[in-house]
Amino acid sequence: MNSFQYKDGELFCEDVALKKIAEELGTPYYVYSAADLRTQYHNFYNAFKQTDRLICFAVKACGNIGVLALLGSQGCGADIVSGGELHRALKAGIDNSKIVFAGVGKTEEEIKYAISSNILMFNVESMQELDLLNKCALELGKKARIAIRVNPNVDAKTHPYISTGLKNNKFGIPAEKVKDDYIYASKLKGIDVVGMHCHIGSQLTEVSPFHDAAEILLDIIKDLRKKKINIKYLDLGGGLGITYKDEKPPSHAEYAASLAEILKGEDMTLIFEPGRNLAGNAGALITKVLYTKDTDEKHFKIVDAAMNDLARPSLYDSYHTVQSVDETEKTVTGDMVGPICESGDFLARDRKMPDVDIGGLYAIMSAGAYGMTMASNYNSRPRVPEILVDGENYHIVRRREIYSDLTGPERVPEFLNKK
Ligand SMILES: *Cc1c(COP(=O)(O)O)cnc(C)c1O
Numbered sequence: 001m002n003s004f005q006y007k008d009g010e011l012f013c014e015d016v017a018l019k020k021i022a023e024e025l026g027t028p029y030y031v032y033s034a035a036d037l038r039t040q041y042h043n044f045y046n047a048f049k050q051t052d053r054l055i056c057f058a059v060k061a062c063g064n065i066g067v068l069a070l071l072g073s074q075g076c077g078a079d080i081v082s083g084g085e086l087h088r089a090l091k092a093g094i095d096n097s098k099i100v101f102a103g104v105g106k107t108e109e110e111i112k113y114a115i116s117s118n119i120l121m122f123n124v125e126s127m128q129e130l131d132l133l134n135k136c137a138l139e140l141g142k143k144a145r146i147a148i149r150v151n152p153n154v155d156a157k158t159h160p161y162i163s164t165g166l167k168n169n170k171f172g173i174p175a176e177k178v179k180d181d182y183i184y185a186s187k188l189k190g191i192d193v194v195g196m197h198c199h200i201g202s203q204l205t206e207v208s209p210f211h212d213a214a215e216i217l218l219d220i221i222k223d224l225r226k227k228k229i230n231i232k233y234l235d236l237g238g239g240l241g242i243t244y245k246d247e248k249p250p251s252h253a254e255y256a257a258s259l260a261e262i263l264k265g266e267d268m269t270l271i272f273e274p275g276r277n278l279a280g281n282a283g284a285l286i287t288k289v290l291y292t293k294d295t296d297e298k299h300f301k302i303v304d305a306a307m308n309d310l311a312r313p314s315l316y317d318s319y320h321t322v323q324s325v326d327e328t329e330k331t332v333t334g335d336m337v338g339p340i341c342e343s344g345d346f347l348a349r350d351r352k353m354p355d356v357d358i359g360g361l362y363a364i365m366s367a368g369a370y371g372m373t374m375a376s377n378y379n380s381r382p383r384v385p386e387i388l389v390d391g392e393n394y395h396i397v398r399r400r401e402i403y404s405d406l407t408g409p410e411r412v413p414e415f416l417n418k419k
Helices: 018-025 034-047 065-073 083-091 108-116 127-139 175-186 208-226 252-263 276-282 312-316 403-407
Strands: 004-007 010-013 029-033 052-058 077-080 099-101 121-124 144-151 191-197 233-235 269-272 283-294 299-303 322-324 331-337 346-354 361-364 386-390 393-398
Touching: 010 018, 018 029, 018 283, 018 361, 029 034, 029 276, 034 052, 034 065, 034 252, 034 276, 034 386, 052 276, 065 077, 065 083, 065 386, 065 393, 077 083, 083 099, 083 108, 099 108, 108 127, 121 127, 121 191, 127 144, 127 175, 127 191, 144 175, 144 208, 175 191, 175 208, 191 208, 208 233, 208 252, 276 283, 312 346, 322 346, 346 361
Parallel strands: 029 386, 052 077, 052 269, 077 099, 099 121, 121 144, 144 191, 191 233, 233 269, 299 331
Antiparallel strands: 004 010, 029 283, 283 299, 283 361, 322 361, 331 346, 386 393
C-alpha cells in the first residue's frame, strides 16, 4: 500500500493535499500516513498466523508518540534501546507487557526504570549486564525477565554500518558461548529466563539470513530444553527491508514461509522488532526549493530541508526517491542540497529528478524511518514538525521548534551575566 498518490496532478497523502499542509504550516515537514502504518503492521502480524506472535515496533526508527500511540492502538508493542524510548513508549500508551529492551550499554538507572515498569523482557547483551540486572532486580524485590541476544555470525548482506550479526560486531553473545551463559543466568535469583533474541542487521533484502539465524537459535533452544531451561519467546529482531529505489525485499508472506518449516511443532511466541519495515514508506519529508544554482559542472536545487532533518543520504549515502508535489514531465539532473555549511549536505546527488522551480515543493520519499529520529539542530536549525494524516484529516503530532527551543536548556553562567 502506498498512500502517497497524485490526484489531478497534485501529490496527496491519503486524502490530504501536501500543498495544503505546506500552506498552513510552512516547510519543511515530515508527514506520515496512518493508513500505511496500520496496513503494514497488520500485514506483518497476519503473515505469521500459525504461531503466537508479538510485533514490537523499533522506537528508534520513528519515536513520535502520536505514531507510537497509533501502532499501540492496533496491538503493537515496542522495542526500545534507552530509557528515553521507554518513556516515549509508555507515554504513548504502549502496553508495558509488550515492551522489549535491547542495547549494549544499558545503564543502572535505565535498568531500574524498566524493571519498575514491568516490561516484557530485557534483551541482554553481555554477562556484566546480566549481573547488573540481577543486582537491580534483587534490590527492587523483583525478577527481571530476560532473553540473551545471540550473535549468530550470519551475514545480513547489507550496509556494514547496519549489519549487526557478525562476529566483529559489538552486539550480543557468540552462539558457541551462549549455552553456558544461559545456564548461569538460570541460577540467578533476580533473573527469570524467558527468551532468546537476535537482530542481525537492517534493510535485509533476502530471507536466507533470517532463516539461518533462526535455525542457529533453535538448535540452542533445543539443547537448553534438555537442561530444563525453557525458552518461551523467540525474538528474531527487526531488519526486514523496504523499497527505496528498486530493491525487492521479501514480502511478509515470504518471510513467514521461510520460517514455517524450522518452527513447525515449536510451542513458542515469536517476537519481531520491525522499524523500517513498518514506518519507512509510510513517511515523507516535504521541502521547498529556495534557490537554484548552475555551475559549469552541475545544477543544484537548494531546498529548505537539510542533512540535519534527514541524515541518511549523507550518513549512509542512501537513496531516497524524490517526487515533485506538483506533477511535472520536466526533469533535470543535478544535486538536491540543503542550507547547511557542509559539502556533505545533500538529499539527492547526481539525480535525474522532476524539475521544480523556486517556491515549488518536493517530497522526499521513504523518510518515515530513521528520518526525524536522527534529526539534529545542527546549524541551529529548529527541528521540523511531524504530521500524521488519517483519511481527510491531518494532525500535528510534533510542532515546529521555535528559536527559544534551541536555547531553552542553556544558561549564560552567572559570572558573565551583566545586566
Ligand atoms: C534497530 C533495531 C531494530 C529495528 O531495525 P529495522 O531494520 O528498522 O527493522 C530492531 N531491533 C533492534 C535490537 C535494533 O537495534
